[in-house]
Amino acid sequence: MELTRRDAVAALAAVGATGGVALAARRTSDGPGAGGDAADGGEGGDSLPDEAVVRASMTAVATVLYPSEIDGVEAFVGGFLDGRLDGSTHAEGVRAAVGELDAAARSWHGAPVADLTERDRDRLLREVGADTAAEDPDGTLAERVRYYVVNELLLGLYASPTGGELVGLENPQGHPGGTESYRRGPR
């Protein structure tokens, strides 16, 4: 099944994007694209990775998280992140968690996330503990990677109509898919 940028737009309509959805105050200095300069933010005071690294890493992780029958992951994740990497503290959390995951990739596997083989990316996520961790935006590295990276990407996919359709639910929770689908029988 092919994912498109239109699916990304649908996913954003479901879970929210730029335009005032964040619940805490925005940082005025931290607009979209302003990746690398947030030296005061981030977990552990590390500087945040730049936009290209965040996007490449998230796309690389998505290829592991998304089922193999899905194509078009790059365009989908790109479109999804266009909305999610706004100026919010949530976006900052995504950047910080990607930065830490990337640092782990370099020290344990000798290369950034995006350059690892799919098998090593899968291993890395498990080594970090993101498979068994419960998501928590304020938790351990494992819990933060689960929240900001793994679940961020799974939420994007499975709240979108294409992701729902994979499971047999073309109007998943979070997607405003109208009031006809609930009346239709199975196809």
Next chain:
Amino acid sequence: MSAGDARGGGTDREAVRDIDRSPVANADVCVVGAGPAGALVADRLAADREIVVLDAGPRFDPADRLARQERAIRPSYDRPDVWGGGGERDAYSNAGERFYPLNHARVKGVGGSTLHWQGMVMRLHEDDFASETARGVGADWPIDYADLRPYYAEAERELGVAGASDNPYAPPREEPHPMPAFEPSYSDSLFAEACEELGIDMHSVPNARNSEPYDDRSACVGYGTCQPVCPAGAKYDATVHAERAEERGATVIDRAPVQRLEHDADRVTAAVYATPDGEEHRQAADAFVVACGGVETPRLLLLSESDDYPDGLANSSGTVGKFFMDHLFAGVGGTLDEPTRQNHVGFYTSACDQFYDEADAQTAPFKLEFFNYAGPSPVEMALTGDDWGDALLERLRDGYGTHVAMGGLVEQLPRSDSYVTLDSDRTDGHGNPVPEIHWRVGDRALRTVERANEIQRSVLEELGAEIEWVAGPDATGPAYHHMGTTRMSDDPEAGVVDADCRTHDLDNCWIASSSVFPTGGAMNPTLTIAALALRVADDVERRF
């Protein structure tokens, strides 16, 4: 949940210090609480009176609703987190036979608990107003269905109710619902075959949810997260009336928890409220309407004790806080060997009231519901578990798709050993004793849960379902409808308010809430709360 994430952390953006929360001069009516009860009273009176509404919680920004929806889906947030509930402000304790999860059962803020509610809105049946006479147990209300009937019709117009007249068991009505009912779901059609075989009638169910655009609000677009948040505004919530009241000139002050009602022997004189800057203010008014929900209403009266009222304001009868009731949930669920198409929308479209009026001293009234959201939601499943990729998809495909379930609500009787009081050992952020809940339900209700289960089980068995869970007498829980704690009675010795919902003790104080219900019936309470609120507004208008 701490403030670590923009989508989950902070509460609201508005700058606390920039908002004027000072009292309104020359107020005619002060309404305490901006849920549906308070907001409807305020809206109704605002055109001709100076109205001020004080609410303990914040004014939520509508732009945040998608982010709240994300909290509803993400596993790291509890239900109370969605609308910023819990913490010091909302502390409570339990000391009864059964645990009562109060902060799952309410929202504080402009709009009140309807921000979170499901939006099912039925009228009580005629016998519900005469339980003692008709069924031999419970108490009669001092008003009957006929008294409330015109107000029910008005409440349906105010909330915007989608419904049909195909329910032979519903009480008489004079006009169609304001909007057509939602069509039955695919799974309703599966249930219909089984029910026909068993002689069980199915019919539509009234929803406070737009089946078409209504009152400048969108039609339902199928987000499917109605409970706890509708991002489209298609589900009614009381911000509708709070905002309309403001357009008509009322003043709504948020984050203004009323600490106590000042009074003399027969009148309330002022509501003393706290503001986020740490100040306390006094809102004087000619009349007061207390609309704080079924737990905070008796609490506020108890907190307002004085030499005149040593056991709590308006409590000469000793019944403030007594007779705490909720509806009990009864349900059965399982799986079929075919697709059932669940979780597209977050509300149900068919019900069965056939057994409701068979109630007597032994068996309580109960109603049955056919779910459209049985089983897990795949997106929520995807966010938990230690798999991803193809293994996750396989788990989702196995886990989603064939579930069916029925629910139902059962009446519990009012009992004096089921009550809300103050916990003298524990205080909230303002130093006031927190509510202490003693919840008890009784055998009639538990027997009836079992009876509802029998019918539910027979329907699922007829469908060929493999039954996976039963919410029976041991596993039942509350439906989050707090009732009974300032009951209505003609006799000042036996109740807190009279038939007009005005307190027996104080001439200028009304209560708009399910706390005035002498009995609960088994229908969701809010349409009745709304009807009573409109009636309260008329009575205030007549007298002031």
